[in-house]
Amino acid sequence: xxxxxxxLLMAPSVILLLIWMIVPLSMTIYFSxxxxxxxxxxxxxxxxxxxxxxxxxxxxxxxxxLNTLILLISVLIxxxxxxxxxxxxIDKPFFGQGIVRVLLISPFFIMxxxxxxxxxxxxxxPVYGVFAWxxxxxxLEPIDWLSDFPLMSVIIMVSWQWLPFAILVFVTALQSQxxxxxxxxxxxxxNGWHIFRYLTIPHLARPIAVVVMIETIFxxxxxxxxxxxxxxxxxxxxxxxxxxxxxxxxLQYDVGVASAGGLFAVILAxxxxxxxxxxxxxxxxx
Amino acid sequence: xxxxxxxxKFKTFVTGxxxxxxxxxxxxxxFWMFITSFKTELQAISVPxxxxxxxxxxxxxxVQERSDYLKHALNSVVTSFGSTLIAxxxxxxxxxxxxxxxxxxxxxxxxxxxxxKMLPAVGVLVPIYILSRDYGLLDxxxxxxxxxxxxxxxxxxxxxxxxxKDLPKxxxxxARMDGASPWDxxxxxxxxxxxxGISSTALxxxxxxxxxxxxxxxxxxxxxxPLTAMIASYSSPExxxxxxxxxxxxxxxxxxxxxxxxxxxxxxxxxxxxxxK
Numbered sequence: 155x156x157x158x159x160x161x162l163l164m165a166p167s168v169i170l171l172l173i174w175m176i177v178p179l180s181m182t183i184y185f186s187x188x189x190x191x192x193x194x195x196x197x198x199x200x201x202x203x204x205x206x207x208x209x210x211x212x213x214x215x216x217x218x219x220l221n222t223l224i225l226l227i228s229v230l231i232x233x234x235x236x237x238x239x240x241x242x243x244i245d246k247p248f249f250g251q252g253i254v255r256v257l258l259i260s261p262f263f264i265m266x267x268x269x270x271x272x273x274x275x276x277x278x279x280p281v282y283g284v285f286a287w288x289x290x291x292x293x294l295e296p297i298d299w300l301s302d303f304p305l306m307s308v309i310i311m312v313s314w315q316w317l318p319f320a321i322l323v324f325v326t327a328l329q330s331q332x333x334x335x336x337x338x339x340x341x342x343x344x345n346g347w348h349i350f351r352y353l354t355i356p357h358l359a360r361p362i363a364v365v366v367m368i369e370t371i372f373x374x375x376x377x378x379x380x381x382x383x384x385x386x387x388x389x390x391x392x393x394x395x396x397x398x399x400x401x402x403x404x405l406q407y408d409v410g411v412a413s414a415g416g417l418f419a420v421i422l423a424x425x426x427x428x429x430x431x432x433x434x435x436x437x438x439x440x
Numbered sequence: 441x442x443x444x445x446x447x448x449k450f451k452t453f454v455t456g457x458x459x460x461x462x463x464x465x466x467x468x469x470x471f472w473m474f475i476t477s478f479k480t481e482l483q484a485i486s487v488p489x490x491x492x493x494x495x496x497x498x499x500x501x502x503v504q505e506r507s508d509y510l511k512h513a514l515n516s517v518v519t520s521f522g523s524t525l526i527a528x529x530x531x532x533x534x535x536x537x538x539x540x541x542x543x544x545x546x547x548x549x550x551x552x553x554x555x556x557k558m559l560p561a562v563g564v565l566v567p568i569y570i571l572s573r574d575y576g577l578l579d580x581x582x583x584x585x586x587x588x589x590x591x592x593x594x595x596x597x598x599x600x601x602x603x604x605k606d607l608p609k610x611x612x613x614x615a616r617m618d619g620a621s622p623w624d625x626x627x628x629x630x631x632x633x634x635x636x637g638i639s640s641t642a643l644x645x646x647x648x649x650x651x652x653x654x655x656x657x658x659x660x661x662x663x664x665x666p667l668t669a670m671i672a673s674y675s676s677p678e679x680x681x682x683x684x685x686x687x688x689x690x691x692x693x694x695x696x697x698x699x700x701x702x703x704x705x706x707x708x709x710x711x712x713x714x715x716x717k
Contacts, residue, residue, distance in 0.1 A: 246454030378653030416563035
């Protein structure tokens with residue numbers, strides 16, 4: 155195949171993605187250096203770093219950065235660890251294996267807004283929720299999840315959503331695991347744990363890298379779950395960067411500060427991506 | 441003492457039972473949403489929760505009447521299938537070119553494409569909002585289709601690239617020897633061989649679009665709002681009308697959940713991202 159044809163075939167994707175990246179990004183950079191409040195139109199003078207200062211000194215800034223990272227790391231750990239364990243558990247045939255697999259992956263098909271509504275109301279409501287009823291039946295005081303443990307509640311919702319994705323990828327990967335190797339190990343007297351530890355885990359290194367990579371992309375931008383369930387509160391307890399910027403732009407009409415925040419989020423994503431690609435990149439076939 | 445065979449059977453039974461238990465626990469919220477949608481409002485918030493009740497279909501009628509479910513469902517179908525189709529049309533040639541004619545830059549280009557996915561949507565919310573407003577794309581399905589297409593293009597190209605790369609090169613060479621043009625190569629050789637990979641890529645893209653909530657919440661109001669946005673309107677004012685909320689949620693999720701169940705095998709086979717050798 156000639157080079158010119160290769161270029162021609164790639165051109166639409168490359169050009170579109172380039173526009174998709176450059177146009178909004180340069181507008182964001184421009185907005186971040188001017189005064190731009192939708193409540194005061196026409197006063198768009200250049201302000202330099204002021205928007206960044208405002209954003210970084212916002213009382214919500216540090217909590218938002220921390221919450222973003224805590225959310226990312228906890229969900230990654232929960233989904234990868236449980237995902238590996240569960241997909242290993244359902245790898246061998248047993249009664250109703252197909253149905254169990256369908257049940258396990260179903261939460262991935264549920265939209266984030268519905269996810270948050272189900273958990274917020276029917277599971278975690280301190281008076282009428284299922285959790286409250288379980289606590290009461292056990293003679294315990296019901297927990298007000300969304301007010302007392304807001305970030306943990308969001309972590310539970312998001313993990314519930316993404317665990318099935320990890321299971322999907324790991325189940326796919328386990329199907330290609332060499333059964334002869336496992337049988338040979340068994341003959342040599344390896345027990346289940348040894349096989350899991352020394353054959354299955356190394357086999358899953360690449361799929362784990364893929365899951366971490368894709369989930370990170372989505373987890374850094376978690377928005378709908380927070381928007382619908384806790385609204386970032388109480389205080390800033392469950393506000394992440396995405397929600398904080400949304401708050402600036404749409405609720406306080408301050409586009410300048412929101413743009414500065416947006417750029418900060420882009421930088422944070424790039425830092426995470428840099429470490430991520432270094433850590434898992436060698437496991438990716440690109 | 442149990443014999444070895446009995447022991448093995450017992451072990452399978454225990455693993456199976458344990459797997460069932462966890463699966464049922466994880467599925468419970470969905471089951472509960474489904475059940476609640478057939479309750480009256482009073483039954484929906486009764487403590488202890490009622491499991492046996494006379495099911496009613498009233499909630500579904502109310503949801504359709506109040507928020508025109510069918511219109512939003514149509515929006516979801518059009519935007520998710522439309523954008524997936526367009527993204528495939530753009531992405532297949534690019535992935536094909538990179539997989540079969542790799543250069544030193546291929547890896548960099550792929551990583552760059554993925555890195556555009558790393559840009560958090562909030563970072564560009566305001567510009568996209570302003571551009572959409574200026575071009576009359578706010579609250580329009582066209583606007584959402586454009587954004588969904590660009591949003592999923594990097595992942596689509598990456599997935600397709602991994603499939604194409606694993607195709608046996610000999611077949612292509614044979615086709616080329618027989619004088620097949622690049623176009624023939626794609627249509628007659630590559631596509632039939634990678635139909636599994638392409639359909640699982642399409643499935644994932646459709647699911648991601650159907651459930652996308654950031655852009656649909658921020659860029660649509662009533663006309664083009666897909667189901668994700670319709671559901672958000674049930675969040676606060678109707679806080680305690682759980683039966684109607686559940687009915688709306690069930691209606692919003694049912695199409696994609698059933699679609700996912702049917703295509704589950706396909707999805708499981710396809711989600712390798714080139715990670716499995």
